[in-house]
Amino acid sequence: MNVLLVEDNAETREVLKSALCSAMPDVTVTEAADAASGRELFAARDYDLTILDLEIPSTPGSIAGDIANGEALLGEFRRECAGGVICVLSAHSTAEGASKAFTDIAPFDVYGDGVIPSLSYVPKDKMRDAVTLATKINSSIATLDEAIFARIEPSDAVNDCERRLLLRIAVGLSARRLVAKRFGSGLSSSKVFAVKLFDSRGSPRGFLAVKLDVTIRIVDEFARYQKLVVPLLESGDLAPVILGPLHLGRRSALAYRLASSRELSLFQLISQADEKGAKAIRRLSEIEHNWVQNVYPKEVSVANVRRMLVEDARTTPAQQKLIDAHSALEAKMVWLREGTQHGDMHGENVLCTSEGDLTIIDYADVGRILPPADSVMLELSLIFHPAAKTMRGTWPTAEQCANWSSLDLFLEGCPFPETIRACREWSKKTTEAVSDHGVFAIAYAYAVWQSGFDPANVELAVAVAENAARNLR
DSSP: OEEEEEOSOHHHHHHHHHHHHHHOTTOEEEEESSHHHHHHHHHHSOOSEEEEESSBOSSTTOOOOBHHHHHHHHHHHHHHOTBOOEEEEESSSSHHHHOHHHHTSOOOBSSSSSSOBSEEEEEGGGTHHHHHHHHHHHHHHHHHHHHOEEEEESTTSOOHHHHHHHHHHHHHTTOSEEEEEEEOOOSSSOEEEEEEEEOTTSOEEEEEEEEEEEHHHHHHHHHHIIIIIGGGGGGSOBOOEEEEEEEEBTEEEEEEEESSOOOEEHHHHHHHOHHHHHHHHHHHHHHHHGGGTTOOEEEEEHHHHHHTTSOGGGOOHHHHHHHHHTHHHHTOEEEEEOEEEOSSOOTTSEEEOTTOOEEEOOOTTOEEEOTTHHHHHHHHHHHHSGGGHHHHTTOSOHHHHTTTTSHHHHTTTOSOHHHHHHHHHHHHHHTTTSOTHHHHHHHHHHHHHHTTSOGGGHHHHHHHHHHHHHHHO
8 A cells, every 4th residue: 555645744744654554564655845846746647635734845855834825735645636535634633724725626435335426625733534534544454355256458558546447347237247358449548448347146247338538638528528429329339338437537437328348449340351440430320410400511621620620739749730831721611510529530449249249438539520520531541541551561652652642553452451441431421512621621730730640640640631631722
């Protein structure tokens, strides 16, 4: 167990550390005597418990303690680690007397056992209560670890905090055994697992897609889900949230219910059988058809289409170079509808059975976006996504990407031509009665975005952007 102790009084630190080590011989106590040191240590690793004195000096060498320093640190800790356990120490007899900031924060049950609140208050004349809290946390962790038999693949796919979040989900759904398989290893901070739950007799309790990410992204995704996805759940191909958001340490989780086991990503299905991939794409097109019905087109600049993926203030040098090369293009206006789109449609956000039944997951970027964003992004993810690299082999060349709009030339040597054709049909269907300029505007934006990642893909991204630009002139 790891404890961070932020307390300016050396004698108090020694008393608490000694009591913690006596109660739990395996505990590691890290000490800080001021706000600056506490901030630095807190950022360096995860702690199972943080004990924070509010009246502390601001920096090493400062003598006078100030409650404002502790209050500021408490707010930072809570923002950076919403699922952490914090015990506030103070000479005041009540939390309200110590700090109004304390009473503005609503604690929650961290381990799901009704024992450990995320925020506690301990007067300094009752410091033994902080040691008692630490032992309860240690017990809750041990109980959680023992309650569920878990097999996670690969075994190094999660840290301790993420593993406990998966266990908490299993406990919350009355399971006793969990098998979790990670999908891919994308470029973001998130991790997605296909999870099977079983009872004590080995009978299935359910199938889930579980997403782990930093708290701010999980909270935002859940808000998007409630606003934009819930009204669309009747399609049956979108996964409903069954549990979450759950917070533990710096990580949070959402658990999506699946109707049946989905052990393949769409990428994996395509690599097994091109015709099954094409069938899945056509099904995605049917699902999203209702998302963009009765939506009137509007005129937008290519620059604003690009900003959906690459904001002006957050460009990499490679991205900015490509934008600068097409400054005239960025000013061009195109007609597009504005409808609900997934916003991050690639082969690892669609889970499938071997027969091609599918479920769309991961709603972190869902929003009122410009179709045909999803169809174009899905097609181009077969070139640029890390998980598709082995699938595509040496296809396509930069020359083929420069001929992206000439489908037959582009598809020469393609391992999955029917899947690509199905994506093009989907894009064409989405832009009917508007203009195919929208397809090229999205392709340009996606190419600029991808130019900022794998250097090996920059040449391909530039070629796709050049092709899109020619078709938009």
